[in-house]
Amino acid sequence: MQLTIGSLDVQLQRKTIKHLHISVMPPDGQIRVAAPESMTETAIRMAVIHRIPWIRKQQANFAKQVRQSTREMISGETHYLWGRRYRLEVIELDAIQNIAHSVKLKGGKLILTISTGTSTADKLKILNEYYRTRLKARAPDLIHKWSEQIDVTASGWQVQKMKTKWGSCNIEEGRILLNLELAKKPLPCLEYIIVHELLHFKERQHNDRFKALLDTHMPD
Numbered sequence: 438m439q440l441t442i443g444s445l446d447v448q449l450q451r452k453t454i455k456h457l458h459i460s461v462m463p464p465d466g467q468i469r470v471a472a473p474e475s476m477t478e479t480a481i482r483m484a485v486i487h488r489i490p491w492i493r494k495q496q497a498n499f500a501k502q503v504r505q506s507t508r509e510m511i512s513g514e515t516h517y518l519w520g521r522r523y524r525l526e527v528i529e530l531d532a533i534q535n536i537a538h539s540v541k542l543k544g545g546k547l548i549l550t551i552s553t554g555t556s557t558a559d560k561l562k563i564l565n566e567y568y569r570t571r572l573k574a575r576a577p578d579l580i581h582k583w584s585e586q587i588d589v590t591a592s593g594w595q596v597q598k599m600k601t602k603w604g605s606c607n608i609e610e611g612r613i614l615l616n617l618e619l620a621k622k623p624l625p626c627l628e629y630i631i632v633h634e635l636l637h638f639k640e641r642q643h644n645d646r647f648k649a650l651l652d653t654h655m656p657d
Contacts, residue, residue: 440470440478442485445492449481457484459492462601466496510560516547518571520623527560529553540567565598568620572596575624576615579631587654589638604630606637629655 440447447468458471472481485492508514514525523542528550530536538555540563541548547567551560573596584591592611599605599616603626606613613634619627632655640647 440482440485442482443489445485445489447485451476457481459485459488461492461495461499463499464502466492466499468492508557508561510549510557510564516564517621518542518547518568519620520626523547525549527551529555538563540564565617568617569596572615572617572620572627575627576631579628580613580635583628583632583635583654587632587635587639589635591635591638604634606634608638608641611638 438449438451440449445468447470449470449472451474452471454471454473457473457476460469460471461467462469468485470481470485510525510527512525512527515522516525517523524546526546526548528548530550530552536550536552538552539548539550541550547564549560549564551563555563576594576596580591580594590611591613594613594615596617597614598618599614603616603619604614613631615627615630615634619630633651636647636650636654640650
């Protein structure tokens with residue numbers, strides 16, 4: 438359901454929850470409200486109006502963030518791995534050579550080897566698979582380490598491209614999801630998201646208990 442509150446466009450969803458939740462979503466500052474089914478529209482509007490200064494601050498923060506330009510997948514373009522910038526070098530070989538498409542980190546560059554005529558979309562898929570491989574190589578040790586420290590059991594984990602979350606978890610199944618984009622961020626970001634999601638096995642909500650647990654395990 439779409440609400441207009443002053444100059445704000447708000448996406449409203451009613452759920453079987455006790456309290457109203459307001460979220461400002463990247464990258465464009467879209468406002469989402471999850472409200473209890475019994476809450477009146479007037480009460481929802483008043484709650485949103487009360488949080489307008491906070492909403493505007495979040496939207497301003499998103500607007501100031503540096504955005505990656507549209508990926509053309511050409512030589513000289515900048516891409517990131519574990520928070521470091523690398524220049525992309527695209528090597529095109531004749532398709533009749535039956536080459537294996539690949540991405541390698543060499544000489545401070547990301548070397549993308551493809552057959553001539555490979556589309557931009559397919560180049561991006563190849564690069565994303567490289568990110569997936571690198572993320573899958575790093576995550577298991579961190580998940581094992583923090584599962585022991587937090588004293589929880591993660592029965593499984595997956596890498597998935599997500600638009601609005603860095604990670605999520607299924608508490609009933611004991612599984613966590615990690616955003617593919619984390620491979621582009623500094624390694625401590627991946628570690629933080631893993632700890633964050635594992636702690637939800639002990640506390641579902643982002644309440645004071647959850648924050649206390651997070652402060653205990655990651656005081657910095």
